[in-house]
Structures are given as C-alpha cells and as structure tokens.
Amino acid sequence: MADKKLLSKQEIVALRAQAHGLNPVVMVGQKGLTDAVIRETDTALRAHELIKVRVFGDDRDEREQICRELCAATDAQLVQRIGKLLVLYREKPETDEAV
Numbered sequence: 102m103a104d105k106k107l108l109s110k111q112e113i114v115a116l117r118a119q120a121h122g123l124n125p126v127v128m129v130g131q132k133g134l135t136d137a138v139i140r141e142t143d144t145a146l147r148a149h150e151l152i153k154v155r156v157f158g159d160d161r162d163e164r165e166q167i168c169r170e171l172c173a174a175t176d177a178q179l180v181q182r183i184g185k186l187l188v189l190y191r192e193k194p195e196t197d198e199a200v
Contacts, residue, residue: 125155
C-alpha cells in the first residue's frame with residue numbers, strides 16, 4: 102500500500118466547506134461496524150471521495166473507536182467529526198481499472 106498523503110490545513114478547510122451541504126450516505130447502526138458498513142463506505146468513497154457517515158449510539162468513546170476502525174479499514178482520512186457525524190475523504194486512485 103502506498104503512503105497516503107496527509108491533508109494540509111487548507112485542504113481540510115476546503116473539504117469541510119465542500120461537505121457542508123452533503124447528507125450522510127452511510128449509517129452505522131446498533132450492530133456497529135460490520136463488513137457491510139465497511140463495504141458500503143468503500144463504495145461511497147470510490148464514487149464520491151468525500152462523504153458523511155452517521156454513527157448512531159450515545160457512547161462517545163465507542164463512536165470514536167468506530168471512526169478510527171472505519172478510517173483504517175477504508176484507508177480514508179477523517180476531515181471532521183461533529184457529534185454523530187463523520188466527514189471522511191479518500192482521494193480517488195488515478196485509475197480504477199486495476200481494481
């Protein structure tokens with residue numbers, strides 16, 4: 102796996118502004134972080150690069166753990182976390198033909 106480029110402060114600010122009008126496209130429900138949720142997140146990132154994910158549940162530590170695991174499983178970067186909403190970013194590969 103290639104080293105992923107960390108986002109600069111300016112890139113994060115721009116991505117936050119871009120994400121403002123987005124609706125969550127992935128929901129993490131009471132079953133937590135399942136393989137299906139990871140696949141759906143990966144598919145959404147492949148299609149859009151920048152997505153919102155809603156994590157249901159009232160335990161903040163559990164939501165943070167889900168965020169870390171989801172980012173690691175999908176090779177995405179956390180752009181912003183507000184309450185139960187996560188904004189994730191993963192740059193599209195140069196070519197998807199190798200997939």
